[in-house]
Every structure is written in structure tokens, then in C-alpha cells.
Amino acid sequence: xxxxxxxxxxxxxxxxxxxxxxxxxxxxxxxxxxxxxxxxxxxxxxxxxxxxxxxxxxxxxxxxxxxxxxxxxxxxxxxxxxxxxxxxxxxxxxxxxxxxxxxxxxxxxxxxxxxxxxxxxxxxxxxxxxxxxxxxxxxxxxxxxxxxxxxxxxxxxxxxxxxxxxxxxxxxxxxxxxxxxxxxxxxxxxxxxxxxxxxxxxxxxxxxxxxxxxxxxxxxxxxxxxxxxxxxxxxxxxxxxxxxxxxxxxxxxxxxxxxxxxxxxxxxxxxxxxxxxxxxxxxxxxxxxxxxxx
Numbered sequence: 001x002x003x004x005x006x007x008x009x010x011x012x013x014x015x016x017x018x019x020x021x022x023x024x025x026x027x028x029x030x031x032x033x034x035x036x037x038x039x040x041x042x043x044x045x046x047x048x049x050x051x052x053x054x055x056x057x058x059x060x061x062x063x064x065x066x067x068x069x070x071x072x073x074x075x076x077x078x079x080x081x082x083x084x085x086x087x088x089x090x091x092x093x094x095x096x097x098x099x100x101x102x103x104x105x106x107x108x109x110x111x112x113x114x115x116x117x118x119x120x121x122x123x124x125x126x127x128x129x130x131x132x133x134x135x136x137x138x139x140x141x142x143x144x145x146x147x148x149x150x151x152x153x154x155x156x157x158x159x160x161x162x163x164x165x166x167x168x169x170x171x172x173x174x175x176x177x178x179x180x181x182x183x184x185x186x187x188x189x190x191x192x193x194x195x196x197x198x199x200x201x202x203x204x205x206x207x208x209x210x211x212x213x214x215x216x217x218x219x220x221x222x223x224x225x226x227x228x229x230x231x232x233x234x235x236x237x238x239x240x241x242x243x244x245x246x247x248x249x250x251x252x253x254x255x256x257x258x259x260x261x262x263x264x265x266x267x268x269x270x271x272x273x274x275x276x277x278x279x280x281x282x283x284x285x286x287x288x289x290x291x292x293x294x
Contacts, residue, residue: 001161002291003154005035005188007173007181008195009204014224015194017257017267019172020045021280022287024266027130030168033157034136035150035184037121042172044264048126048134054156056123056137058148060100060115062093068112075104075113096141121149123156129269135160147179154186168291176204177211185212190291191219193245197226197233205236209243220290222249222283246290249283251276 006022008015020042023032034042043050062083064075071091076084083097084104093104095118105113121139128134135157139146154171161169173184185191191212195205205221212219221240226233233250240247256277260270268277 001158001166001169002189003158003169003171003187004190004192004287004291005171005173005184006192006194007184007208008175008193009177009206009208010200011175013175013194013196013201014251014257015175016042016172017045017261018192018194018222018224018280018283019170021266021268021277022284023128023132023134023170024130024268025281025284026132026168026170028132029166030132030170031157031161031164031166032128032132032134032136033153033169033171034134035153035171035180036174037137037139037146037149037153037180038174040136040138043124043126043128043134043136045261045266046126046128046132046134047264048124048128048136050124050126052125054123054125055119056121056149056152057117058120059118060102061095061098061118062100062102062104063114063116064091064093065112065114066090070112074107078103078107123149123153125156125160129266133160133164146174147183150174150180150183151186154184158187168288177207181208181211185215185217188217190287191217192248192287193219193221194224195221195236196224197229197236199232202232202236202239206239209239209245213243218290220246220248220287222251223247224251225253226250227252246286248286248290249279251279251283 006019123137126134174180195201254276
């Protein structure tokens with residue numbers, strides 16, 4: 001089993017559309033995995049049915065026991081996150097603002113404040129198009145520890161892929177270089193960098209490549225909308241050559257991206273024989289060749 005992680009240094013590059021298209025192309029031979037838990041949307045393109053759900057618990061939040069609380073205000077005084085406020089004569093903790101630091105529970109000796117493990121999100125296993133399966137998740141509103149949720153999603157996906165003899169796990173990572181991206185890169189066999197021909201596209205590609213390089217991971221790249229600024233595309237290609245990153249695809253600007261999104265379809269499914277679809281198919285063949293190199 002080989003894991004391919006698709007990431008981008010910024011949002012809006014077409015990363016999820018490509019990840020979904022690769023999953024659609026590979027059919028039941030691959031398992032799809034959405035690690036963009038903060039803004040998950042790959043399930044929309046793959047018609048996930050949310051067949052199984054698992055609660056994800058991580059981190060703690062303070063909770064005042066009103067029967068033991070004497071309203072002395074000590075907890076409000078020490079809280080540095082403005083999470084504790086006097087409301088209608090009773091101190092209450094805002095779970096969204098609480099950072100789970102435990103300080104308030106230690107400063108008051110009457111055991112009036114408990115630290116409660118909080119539900120931070122949901123993990124789903126779904127049937128998707130082409131008789132395949134997908135593991136994905138949704139981080140709860142205001143919840144933290146997205147990196148831990150990504151790690152759990154990846155763990156579930158790999159276990160399922162090995163159990164069902166899948167050849168590939170195709171993972172859609174988060175944009176940027178934060179904790180969820182770092183977590184999604186763990187254990188990857190190949191990283192697909194998706195960028196676009198803009199100044200910010202190049203700068204963010206350089207940032208995310210620096211992260212990938214830190215983990216000594218093999219990477220390839222796809223330039224989307226390369227024809228909008230061919231001078232910038234050339235600068236990106238020069239950077240890729242310098243970093244010894246193979247360019248596996250150059251996709252032109254094409255409204256098929258947005259038309260397919262509007263229909264909740266992958267690009268391949270929307271128009272299988274279009275120029276864009278054929279270019280994506282060629283990119284996927286090259287990606288598989290790279291990841292299968294021992």
C-alpha cells in the first residue's frame with residue numbers, strides 16, 4: 001500500500017478537485033482520505049454517504065460545579081483567556097474560549113472546577129462513487145487539536161486500506177504549512193504539490209516545499225492555470241528544477257473546474273474526454289509511476 005498526499009501552500013489551487021479526480025480514476029483500487037478536517041469538502045465531489053461515524057475526543061475544557069462554587073471570583077482573576085465570566089450571579093466558563101490549561105482548577109481548592117475531556121470532532125467512513133471507500137472527518141466548531149484528528153483519520157485509512165488490500169491511499173491535505181499539514185505528511189510515500197501561476201502561488205510553493213524537504217519526502221508538482229501567467233509558470237518550473245522536483249502536469253485555465261464543482265462531480269466524471277480530463281489522467285499516470293519506484 002502506497003500513500004499519496006496532495007497538498008498546496010495556499011487555498012484555491014484546485015488541490016481537492018485533483019485529489020477527488022485521482023480517487024475517481026483509480027476506482028476501488030484506492031481508498032480516499034480527506035485530511036482537510038478544518039474545511040472538509042472532498043466528500044461533496046465523491047458523494048460520500050457518511051455510513052459510519054466515530055466520536056473524536058481530544059483536549060480538555062474546564063467546567064464549574066455550581067453546587068460547590070462559592071462565587072469567590074478567583075478563577076476569573078487567574079484566567080488569561082477571558083473564558084470565565086459572572087453571568088446572572090454565577091461564574092460560568094465559555095468552552096469556546098477555554099484553552100484547557102488547568103490553572104483555574106488548581107487555584108481553587110474546593111474541587112469546584114473539573115477538567116472534562118471534550119469532543120473535538122467526528123470521523124466518518126463512507127461509501128463513495130465507483131464502489132470505493134473514503135475516510136474523512138469534521139473538526140468541531142471552535143475545537144483545537146486538528147493535527148491529532150488528522151493523525152487519527154490517517155491511521156483509520158491505512159488500517160482499512162491494508163485490511164482490504166488497496167494499492168493506494170489518496171490523501172487530500174490541508175492548504176498551508178500548519179499542524180494539520182505536518183500531520184498529513186507523516187508516513188507519506190509521495191507528496192503532490194499543487195500550485196498556480198501567481199506570485200503568491202510561487203511563494204507558498206516555496207514554503208510548503210521547505211516543509212516537505214524537512215521530512216525528506218519525495219515530491220512532484222502540478223501547476224494549475226499555468227497559462228494565466230506563463231512568465232510566472234516559468235519561474236515555478238525553474239524553482240522545481242533547482243529543487244529536483246518532477247513536474248507531472250501543467251493544466252490550463254479551464255472553467256470545467258467550476259462547472260464540475262457546481263454539479264458536485266469530479267472533473268473526469270463531468271467530461272471524461274475533455275482536454276483537461278486527459279491532462280489530469282496523464283498526471284495521474286506519472287504520479288503512480290513515481291510512487292511505485294522502489
